[in-house]
Amino acid sequence: xxxxxxxxxxxxxxxxxxxxxxxxxxxxxxxxxxxxxxxxxxxxxxxxxxxxxxxxxxxxxxxxxxxxxxxxxxxxxxxxxxxxxxxxxxxxxxxxxxxxxxxxxxxxxxxxxxxxxxxxxxxxxxxxxxxxxxxxxxxxxxxxxxxxxxxxxxxxxxxxxxxxxxxxxxxxxxxxxxxxxxxxxxxxxxxxxxxxxxxxxxxxxxxxxxxxxxx
Amino acid sequence: xxxxxxxxxxxxxxxxxxxxxxxxxxxxxxxxxxxxxxxxxxxxxxxxxxxxxxxxxxxxxxxxxxxxxxxxxxxxxxxxxxxxxxxxxxxxxxxxxxxxxxxxxxxxxxxxxxxxxxxxxxxxxxxxxxxxxxxxxxxxxxxxxxxxxxxxxxxxxxxxxxxxxxxxxxxxxxxxxxxxxxxxxxxxxxxxxx
Numbered sequence: 364x365x366x367x368x369x370x371x372x373x374x375x376x377x378x379x380x381x382x383x384x385x386x387x388x389x390x391x392x393x394x395x396x397x398x399x400x401x402x403x404x405x406x407x408x409x410x411x412x413x414x415x416x417x418x419x420x421x422x423x424x425x426x427x428x429x430x431x432x433x434x435x436x437x438x439x440x441x442x443x444x445x446x447x448x449x450x451x452x453x454x455x456x457x458x459x460x461x462x463x464x465x466x467x468x469x470x471x472x473x474x475x476x477x478x479x480x481x482x483x484x485x486x487x488x489x490x491x492x493x494x495x496x497x498x499x500x501x502x503x504x505x506x507x508x509x510x511x512x513x514x515x516x517x518x519x520x521x522x523x524x525x526x527x528x529x530x531x532x533x534x535x536x537x538x539x540x541x542x543x544x545x546x547x548x549x550x551x552x553x554x555x556x557x558x559x560x561x562x563x564x565x566x567x568x569x570x571x572x573x574x575x576x577x578x
Numbered sequence: 579x580x581x582x583x584x585x586x587x588x589x590x591x592x593x594x595x596x597x598x599x600x601x602x603x604x605x606x607x608x609x610x611x612x613x614x615x616x617x618x619x620x621x622x623x624x625x626x627x628x629x630x631x632x633x634x635x636x637x638x639x640x641x642x643x644x645x646x647x648x649x650x651x652x653x654x655x656x657x658x659x660x661x662x663x664x665x666x667x668x669x670x671x672x673x674x675x676x677x678x679x680x681x682x683x684x685x686x687x688x689x690x691x692x693x694x695x696x697x698x699x700x701x702x703x704x705x706x707x708x709x710x711x712x713x714x715x716x717x718x719x720x721x722x723x724x725x726x727x728x729x730x731x732x733x734x735x736x737x738x739x740x741x742x743x744x745x746x747x748x749x750x751x752x753x754x755x756x757x758x759x760x761x762x763x764x765x766x767x768x769x770x771x772x
Contacts, residue, residue, distance in 0.1 A: 366608065368591075368625065375587045382584060412604075430645045431604040433635055434628065441590075441627050448582045 367405065367438035370398045371445030378452040387456050390494040395446065402442050405435045454500060457493075461505050462521055464570045522566055532562045533577040540573040585746055589680030590627040592653075596646040597621050624648075626684055633688065650691075651675070654682055659697055666701040667708050670743025678745035709748055712737050713755030 374394050381388055412432060413420055422429035491498065512520045540552040545564045552558075552573065568574045580586070598605075603615040608622050616622075624632070624646070632645040652658075653674035661669045671678040682698050685691070715737070744752060 368627070372588075372591050375584060375591075379584050379588065426600050426645075427602045427604070430600060430602050430632070433632065433645070434605060434608075437628055437631050444581065444587060448584060448587055451582050452584065 367401060367434075368441045368445075370394060370401060371442045374398060374449045375445050378449045381452055381456060387453065387460070387492050389492040390453070390497060391449075392494065395449070398442050398446055402439050405439045405442075409435050453497065457497060457501050458504055461501060461508055464521060464567060519563075519566075522563075527562050530561060530563075531559055532565075534558055534560060534565055534569070534574040535577055536573065537575050538573050540568055543568075585677065585680065588746075589677040589684065591625050592651070592675055592677060592681045592684075593623040593625050594629050594648050594651045594685070595621060596624045596629050596632070596648045598646050599643055600645055602645075626681070630684070630688065648688070650685060650689075650694075651681065653678060654685060654694065659694060662697050662701045666704040667740060669701075670739075671705075671745040671748070672743045676746050679747045705744075705748060706751060708740065709744065709752050710755050712741060713752050714759050 374391060377388070377391055377394070409432060412428060412435075420428075493501065508521075535557050536552045536554055539554050542549050542551045543564065545561060547561075550558060550560065552568070557577070565574055569576055598616055598618055598620050601615060601618050605616040606612050606614045608624070609616055609620055629646065629648055633648050635645060636642075658669065658674055675681050679698070679702065682694075686695055686698075741752065
């Protein structure tokens with residue numbers, strides 16, 4: 364028996380699953396659209412129910428209509444809560460990803476590789492698991508964080524909280540990362556090469572998966 | 579229980595048996611008969627988010643009648659309560675409802691069931707101790723030096739059965755207890771080294 368709120372519930376179940384994942388599953392474009400459509404339909408129902416009363420509806424005089432209105436109202440409120448919770452779960456995750464230094468392009472690659480798309484998000488922008496709005500949010504939150512971090516040039520706010528055992532470490536290059544400048548001159552990070560570098564210089568690159576720490 | 583809390587939202591979707599007290603022409607779809615009016619006295623299973631408000635809303639009726647009356651869901655029925663009284667640890671709560679305690683707390687807010695509340699309290703205390711016990715065993719905190727993953731592989735028959743029957747709240751408790759024990763162990767190992 365399908366009823367109002369069922370679709371919203373599905374959305375929240377998606378959110379529940381998302382909480383336990385390390386990556387972000389595809390945005391449920393279709394489902395979100397269906398839930399908002401349901402809200403609009405309910406709103407239309409309410410308007411047409413109230414129409415004959417010309418703004419002077421007395422709930423105690425017409426209990427049946429009052430109850431229908433209440434059910435419609437509650438269904439809309441429920442849908443709203445489901446929608447907000449779904450999106451908030453995802454933005455929380457996005458913020459986490461920004462702090463950990465991944466970028467949107469990485470996410471898109473992950474999605475293409477996983478091939479687990481429910482088909483819903485595929486139409487929303489080049490195989491990304493984010494909605495266009497979410498990509499925007501991600502970018503702007505990233506800018507915000509960068510601006511915030513910019514206030515302290517000698518502290519890396521997104522750096523590792525683990526105190527390093529050694530100042531210098533061995534790393535292997537997993538993906539070409541171009542040339543980087545260090546205190547001891549420039550090094551060219553080409554795939555499969557190995558370097559003995561200062562940990563602080565390459566921490567970001569390790570987090571982003573360009574380098575692998577050895578030993 | 580925040581507005582955005584996913585588990586709280588899912589708990590609100592749990593259904594409870596309701597009986598309509600008023601004829602309502604437009605709500606036939608709730609009883610799967612969209613073309614027919616919903617008659618007073620019809621029994622329908624409604625999700626908490628709907629049932630709760632319909633039960634407490636003022637109809638404007640002089641006798642103070644509400645739109646629906648509700649009964650306790652089967653998950654809190656007599657059978658379950660008797661089983662919980664006998665041995666709380668032997669009942670797989672998850673089979674009753676994935677959000678058993680959430681549902682129960684909600685029902686307690688709507689109706690005063692002193693005895694049920696007492697049974698539930700005892701149930702949680704007894705089961706929480708058991709959860710803590712299992713959480714320490716899993717992942718080889720006590721024995722088996724390198725149980726790194728903290729997977730469920732280590733637990734034997736009866737324990738597995740019990741853990742499968744945990745409701746969502748108890749699962750969280752289990753995870754916290756387990757992670758805590760593991761982190762504590764890792765810290766101790768770090769202390770020895772330096």
